[in-house]
Amino acid sequence: xxxxxxxxxxxxxxxxxxxxxxxxxxxxxxxxxxxxxxxxxxxxxxxxxxxxxxxxxxxxxxxxxxxxxxxxxxxxxxxxxxxxxxxxxxxxxxxxxxxxxxxxxxxxxxxxxxxxxxxxxxxxxxxxxxxxxxxxxxxxxxxxxxxxxxxxxxxxxxxxxxxxxxxxxxxxxxxxxxxxxxxxxxxxxxxxxxxxxxxxxxxxxxxxxxxxxxxxxxxxxxxxxxxxxxxxxxxxxxxxxxxxxxxxxxxxxxxxxxxxxxxxxxxxxxxxxxxxxxxxxxxxxxxxxxxxxxxxxxxxxxxxxxxxxxxxxxxxxxxxxxxxxxxxxxxxxxxxxxxxxxxxxxxxxxxxxxxxxxxxxxxxxxxxxxxxxxxxxxxxxxxxxxxxxxxxxxxxxxxxxxxxxxxx
Ligand code: ADP
Ligand code: ASP
Ligand code: MG
Numbered sequence: 477x478x479x480x481x482x483x484x485x486x487x488x489x490x491x492x493x494x495x496x497x498x499x500x501x502x503x504x505x506x507x508x509x510x511x512x513x514x515x516x517x518x519x520x521x522x523x524x525x526x527x528x529x530x531x532x533x534x535x536x537x538x539x540x541x542x543x544x545x546x547x548x549x550x551x552x553x554x555x556x557x558x559x560x561x562x563x564x565x566x567x568x569x570x571x572x573x574x575x576x577x578x579x580x581x582x583x584x585x586x587x588x589x590x591x592x593x594x595x596x597x598x599x600x601x602x603x604x605x606x607x608x609x610x611x612x613x614x615x616x617x618x619x620x621x622x623x624x625x626x627x628x629x630x631x632x633x634x635x636x637x638x639x640x641x642x643x644x645x646x647x648x649x650x651x652x653x654x655x656x657x658x659x660x661x662x663x664x665x666x667x668x669x670x671x672x673x674x675x676x677x678x679x680x681x682x683x684x685x686x687x688x689x690x691x692x693x694x695x696x697x698x699x700x701x702x703x704x705x706x707x708x709x710x711x712x713x714x715x716x717x718x719x720x721x722x723x724x725x726x727x728x729x730x731x732x733x734x735x736x737x738x739x740x741x742x743x744x745x746x747x748x749x750x751x752x753x754x755x756x757x758x759x760x761x762x763x764x765x766x767x768x769x770x771x772x773x774x775x776x777x778x779x780x781x782x783x784x785x786x787x788x789x790x791x792x793x794x795x796x797x798x799x800x801x802x803x804x805x806x807x808x809x810x811x812x813x814x815x816x817x818x819x820x821x822x823x824x825x826x827x828x829x830x831x832x833x834x835x836x837x838x839x840x841x842x843x844x845x846x847x848x849x850x851x852x853x854x855x856x857x858x859x860x861x862x863x864x865x866x867x868x869x870x871x872x873x874x875x876x877x878x879x880x881x882x883x884x
Contacts, residue, residue: 477509477510477511478510478643479511479640479641479642479643480505480510480511480642480643480644480645480646481512481513481514481637481640481642481645481646482502482505482513482646482648483514483515483516483517483611483633483645483648484498484515484516484517484707485629485647485648485649485707486517486518486520486521486522486523487520487649487650488648488650488707488708489516489517489518489520489553491519492560495553495557496563497707497708498516498557498648498707499557499560499561499566499568500564502514502561502606503561503564503606506566506606512606512607513597513609513636513640513642514557514607514609515608515610515611515629515636516550516554516609516610516611516629517549517550517553517629518549518550518552518612519549519552519553522549522552526545526546526548526549527542527546529545530542530545530546539584542584542585543585543620543622544621546612546623547573547610547612547613547621547623550610550611550612550613550629551610553610554570554571554608554609554610555570557570557608558570558606561606561608566606567604567605567606568605568607569605569606569607570607570608570610571597571600571607571608571609571610572609572613573609573612573614573621574614574615574621575596576592576596576597576636577592577593577594577595577597577615578592578609578614578632578636579592579593579614579615579617580614580615580616580622580624581616582616582617582618582622583622584622584623585625586623586625587623587624587625588624588690589631589635589694592635592636592639594636594639594640597609597636597640598640609632610632611629611632611633612628612629612632613632624688625690627685627687628688628690629688630687630688630690631688631690631691633645633647634691634692634694634695634698634700634702635694637700638697638700642700644701644703645695645700645703646702646703646705647703647704647705648705648706648707649686649706650706650707651686652667652705652706652711653667653668653704653706653712653713653714654667654668654671654676654679654684654686654704654716655668655686655730656729656731656881656882657684657730657732657733657872657876658686658732658733658872661733661872662731662869662876664873664881664882665876665881665882666882667714668714668730669712669714670714670715670716670722670723671716671729672716672717672718672719672826673696673717673718674696674719674826675723675729675730675824675825675857676692676716677689677692677693677696678732678857678858679730679732679824680692682732682733682820682822682824682858683732683733683734683735683736683820683822684730684732686704687702687704687716692716695716699718701715701717702715702716702717719826723826724826724827725827726825726826726827727828727831727834727879728823728824728825728827728834728879728881729824729825729826729827729881730824730825731823731875731879731881732821732824733819733821733822733868733871733872734819734822735790735819735865735868736789736790736791737767737787737789737790737818737819737820737862738787738788738793738796738814738815738816739785739786739787739814739815739850739851739862740785740786740787740788740797740812740813741785741812741813741815742755742784742785742800742809742810742811743783743810743811743812743813744781744783744810745781745783745784745804745807746780746781746807746809747779747781748780751784751807752769754803754807755784755800755803755807756769756786758799758800758802759788759799762795762796762799764788764795764799766786766787766788767788767820768786768787768820768853768862769784769785769786770784770785770786770851784809785851787820787851787862790816793814793816796814797812797814800812817866818862818864818865819862819863819865819867819868820860820862820863821861821868821875822858822859822860822861823838823858823859823879824857824858825857825858826857828856828857828859834859835854835859837878838859838861838875838878839861840878841875841877841878841879842861845867845870845871845874847863847867847874848863848864849861849862849863850862850863
């Protein structure tokens with residue numbers, strides 16, 4: 477008998493009929509003699525709908541109340557799932573984050589799981605029940621409901637698998653595994669049989685939303701092997717696990733893209749020590765994460781002035797512009813420009829560690845399509861370029877072709 481944790485995403489529980497189908501699949505695994513814990517997301521579109529309601533009520537809604545609101549999406553799913561099981565004559569018990577004793581820090585909207593007390597869950601499993609846990613939510617030390625950030629149900633599943641020392645952790649979604657790039661925008665994308673934690677982490681943090689970043693971090697830390705599969709098809713899926721020899725052969729294993737960033741440029745910043753810190757400190761104090769940074773001689777040509785450019789999450793642009801405009805005034809910079817129409821395309825591969833020339837090939841592939849590169853950043857296993865967002869799909873396909881990722 478195995479203990480299995482399964483997670484079903486929003487599109488897989490998007491209607492009563494789909495929830496019934498999930499219940500039937502789960503019951504099948506249960507009747508094979510396994511213990512099953514199911515983590516569910518909100519029904520497709522529900523979290524967005526709830527967020528919009530909050531924003532309609534006030535433009536910058538209170539984060540605590542937003543978490544109370546958006547956690548209800550998952551509550552609906554687990555309740556309906558348990559009703560579906562019962563309608564099929566099988567006992568199932570729903571647990572919200574706090575009932576499953578998933579404890580987090582107090583950062584509303586992006587809380588981190590700090591601890592899980594699995595005793596209650598085990599108790600229900602011992603009594604032969606299927607347990608359905610609401611994904612994406614937890615409880616902070618003061619008893620407030622928190623949520624784990626968009627896509628956070630993946631993290632709930634992996635954390636529960638780690639806490640319960642489950643035999644398998646299966647993430648069911650609307651694609652049948654992790655592909656070389658988003659199969660919904662690149663028809664030549666190829667499904668990978670296996671991918672290392674490290675590459676998956678980069679793919680996720682550079683925009684491949686098939687897995688939530690935190691879930692992969694958790695899996696790597698606790699050695700949880702993740703199996704990504706299609707919610708309705710029987711195909712074998714992708715295994716996310718430790719790096720092995722076979723993975724090193726690939727120089728580039730995937731292309732990711734993100735349209736969730738925006739760019740801010742401060743022009744004519746006095747070029748003297750301490751300026752970068754003056755600009756960036758208030759942003760980090762406001763909880764805004766800065767990603768790429770470039771500083772170069774001002775377009776005006778003066779040697780003692782620089783233009784300072786960086787990217788922030790699009791959702792933080794408005795606040796970042798406010799913060800930065802104040803600093804710019806204080807330091808006597810010329811003006812602050814915000815640009816939402818950017819995208820980041822990235823190449824990822826552990827094989828890049830030992831291969832030169834990947835960057836040049838990437839830049840050439842983009843140039844061939846007439847796509848201008850506006851910012852570049854590299855690390856040991858990835859290269860990212862910021863481009864104009866309308867070229868995203870073209871860039872992804874061009875890079876996929878240039879590196880022949882459709883071939884094994
Ligand atoms: P769920 O609702 O099940 O959590 P998500 O929408 O969060 O599903 O993630 C699945 C989606 O991730 C796919 O529909 C696909 O468009 C997107 N995606 C982006 N990059 C990749 C990739 N490299 N491989 C597979 N899917 C990807
Ligand atoms: N419902 C949440 C979201 O849409 C969490 C999840 O689906 O994983 O982001
Ligand atoms: Mg998801």
